[in-house]
Amino acid sequence: MRSILFVLVFHGLLANLQSQNRAFAQKTIDTLSSSYFSGRGYVNDGDYMAARFIQKSYITLGVRAFKNNDYFYPLTFYVNTFPKACRLKIDGKTLVPGTDYILGPACPSLKKTFSVHPSQSISPEKLKPNMALLFDTSHKSYSLEIEKSSKLALKINLQKKLTWNVATHQDKCASLDILKTSWPANAKKISVTIKSSLVEHYANNVIGYIEGTTIKDTFIVLTAHYDHLGMMGKTIFPGANDNASGVAMMLDLAAYFSKNPCKYSIAFMAFAGEEAGLIGSKQYTDNPWDELPLEKMKFLINLDLMGSGEKGMAVVNATLFPDYFNKLQQANGAQDKKYLPAFKSRGKSANSDHYWFVERGVKGFFFYLMGNYSHYHDINDTSKNLILSEYYAKSFLLIRDFILLI
Ligand SMILES: [Zn+2]
Known part of the structure; x- marks a missing residue:
């Protein structure tokens, strides 16, 4: 009887934890893809507002700044904008x-x-x-x-x-x-x-960390781009799945690890300018901060398109780092209680922000979830259409457990 009660209570707690982090992530996605952020692009200061939101979230969650309360890594690039209808x-x-x-x-x-x-x-x-x-x-x-x-x-x-x-x-x-x-x-x-206008745009990567318990000067790095396409005149491209969902997962993991630090320090990098050609991550790898150099990065996990998962997860660079891919499968659990139904093992690809890090010798994966959600780079990638399922919570637990195995 006691053990059954324990199992019931334990599973109740787990279900509660899962529904809590799913609600947190859904709220983050709802916020970042709302019209207030103008598609997190180049009209109405959309991406700057999103950067401020992420900075505030870091502070609330206990993610520290590398430099005197400054989380911003500034960068500039040219971008073609459509400020009028x-x-x-x-x-x-x-x-x-x-x-x-x-x-x-x-x-x-x-x-x-x-x-x-x-x-x-x-x-x-x-x-x-x-x-x-x-x-x-x-x-x-x-x-x-x-x-x-x-x-x-x-x-x-x-x-x-x-x-x-x-x-x-x-x-x-x-x-x-x-x-x-x-x-x-x-x-x-x-x-x-x-009416279009080619402008020099000022943006910021938003970077912080949670200190590890023993190996403090080595970092596991979690990355997610927060920019999207912005606006085409009066038309907003909200980017709920791409990539408010990845930012939500990254902040959700920050909430967990700030309460339960792991042995390595964990760095959190929210990138700007990904949709314009991986610009925020490229500029960081060209000029990394002294406090977070590439050679101190033990493993990098890039999160993009984290809103589905019922068909499993794609792992870019799985074939490049087979030992880590084995650890990921180990973290996914035994046959009868797997978090996700399948993995798609992929090779190298320049399709998101992990790319420049791996080119410069940092080991890392890019995770994106696979499912039935089909809205991509269009006006229908909205938080109304993107309702997180149990697979969000399962993916969260999988990534958490994988980090603990690194
Ligand atoms: Zn993306």
Whole structure:
């Protein structure tokens, strides 16, 4: 009887711990992907507000600063921004930004009406400045020559799904991705108003640590990028899964390890400029702080896309560091009580902030969860759509247990 009671109480406590950290993470995701943070990008100081939020969270959770109360690692880079509303009309019908179309991230400013022509119907010498060319991705008959023509001012790509991005430059030719289903058959005229501005942007990585119990000068490093795509005019790209969820997981682990320090110190690095080309992590690895040099990093875990998990977890660099991948599988538990159903073992990839660290000799994994959530770099990656499941809590426990095995 007693042992059954113990088991029940223990499992009750565990379930409570899990639901508590899931609620904490959900609240963090709700906050960071709210309109207050403007998509954590380059309009309305969105990424700066997010950096301040993370700094405050570090202080509340007991994550210390490396330098006199300063958690910010400053960096600058150029980025193409869309500070004003964009407008698009096809044959007099207005399309909805974000829903029907997106601007090419490197679009220049443009205010003009064009006649529409399928790309294969025009030869380069017949191209005129008032012609917009339609490139339908289902026809593979792109003319590269005409795409490169200096006379081309507007390129239209029909897409099955809209996936936005960030550019650090401006192109001469504007481009639009329009949803296939929003494109009227036999469209003749297209009017566009785009206001873009290439700006020098000031951002900050937000970095702190929790001291270890015995091996204090060696760090396990947890990283997550907090920037997203920001805004395209008035349209917000909230970035709930990408990557409010990774920041939430990182802060959740900080809450745990500040109460239960492990033998190594743990550093927490929230990166800026990931979507613009891994810029925050690149600049850190080019110029690391003396207090957190690369050679003192025992192992790095980068967290990005932590909102699902029902199909398991992908592990980038698993094939590079098989001993650590074995430890991860060990942490996942015995056959009958696994945290996650599967791992996807991957090789090297430059697809998130772990990349520059590993290139410079730091061992590390990039974890992302796999599941049915399909919203990526679009206006539907919202906290309303991203409801954390039990797999969030299981992933938390898996990463915690893996850290304890390192
Ligand atoms: Zn991401």
